[in-house]
Amino acid sequence: xxxxxxxxxxxxxxxxxxxxxxxxxxxxxxxxxxxxxxxxxxxxxxxxxxxxxxxxxxxxxxxxxxxxxxxxxxxxxxxxxxxxxxxxxxxxxxxxxxxxxxxxxxxxxxx
Amino acid sequence: xxxxxxxxxxxxxxxxxxxxxxxxxxxxxxxxxxxxxxxxxxxxxxxxxxxxxxxxxxxxxxxxxxxxxxxxxxxxxxxxxxxxxxxxxxxxxxxxxxxxxxxxxxxxxxxxxx
Numbered sequence: 001x002x003x004x005x006x007x008x009x010x011x012x013x014x015x016x017x018x019x020x021x022x023x024x025x026x027x028x029x030x031x032x033x034x035x036x037x038x039x040x041x042x043x044x045x046x047x048x049x050x051x052x053x054x055x056x057x058x059x060x061x062x063x064x065x066x067x068x069x070x071x072x073x074x075x076x077x078x079x080x081x082x083x084x085x086x087x088x089x090x091x092x093x094x095x096x097x098x099x100x101x102x103x104x105x106x107x108x109x110x111x
Numbered sequence: 112x113x114x115x116x117x118x119x120x121x122x123x124x125x126x127x128x129x130x131x132x133x134x135x136x137x138x139x140x141x142x143x144x145x146x147x148x149x150x151x152x153x154x155x156x157x158x159x160x161x162x163x164x165x166x167x168x169x170x171x172x173x174x175x176x177x178x179x180x181x182x183x184x185x186x187x188x189x190x191x192x193x194x195x196x197x198x199x200x201x202x203x204x205x206x207x208x209x210x211x212x213x214x215x216x217x218x219x220x221x222x223x224x225x
Contacts, residue, residue: 008152036216043117043204043216044155088154095211098145101154 003027006089006102015111019076023089023102026070030091030100033065035074038086038104047087048074051095079109113139113209117217124195125225132190132220134205140185141207145214146178149202161188195224 006023013019021035031052036044048063050056050072056063062075072091076083086106090099114137124130134144142163147155159180160168167180179191188207192199204219 004154006154041202041219041221043115043218046213046215049213096143096208096214098157098160099155099206099214100157103152103154 003100004089004091004102007105008103010106010108012108012110013079015079015081015109017079017109019079019083019107019109021074021076021087021089021105021107023072023091024070025072025091025100027091027093027100028067028070029093032092032095033063033072034090034099035061035063036088036090036101038088040086044088076107079107081109081111084108113137113207113213113215115205115207115215115217117203117205117220119220120218121221121223123223123225126196127194129191129193130195130222132192132203132205132222134188134190134207134217136186136207136209136215139207139209141188141209142185143208144182144188145206145208146180146188146190147204147206149204149219155204158190192222195222197224200224 033050035048038044053067060077064073086104088104089102118133144161146158149155161182163182169175182188206214206216208214
């Protein structure tokens, strides 16, 4: 079993929809959880950073971490065509250490 | 946010040659940088952790003599792919640790070995 599982999609939604992206993991020692957005042939861009369990909101984006279920989510409200990208979850046991990534979910938002 | 650059963005080389990729943190100092490799439709896989002034730490299965890493200053780390072969063709991405919690990624370098 891989450490981090993420459904690769693709996920296609109409503009304005609410998008839910998820990852599960097996290592209970993970404490730091991140979501990155990656456009084609570009490096990942940090979207959200969360420590331990709980919710964090930033504009249209909400990140949730449920450590008891080893499950993290990213919600995108009022999705826009510019949100079309691959979304990668990443996590680490300690702050500032190398990240373990999911495979990424490809999202397509149509206008 | 913090900016990390990589050079070159794309390189094509012949099999057997060596290629150097630079990773720079432009507006912050990074004592730690990471090198990842990403194959098409795959996730980023950590290759090595680069610490300024010391030897890099390589992940299992990554040949340290083939992927030479030098972190000579707080703003620059280099990855040299020695004697490159077609199977080394990939997207190489570095990240730099800006704080205890966050790290920022470069735009990546696409390597094609013919």
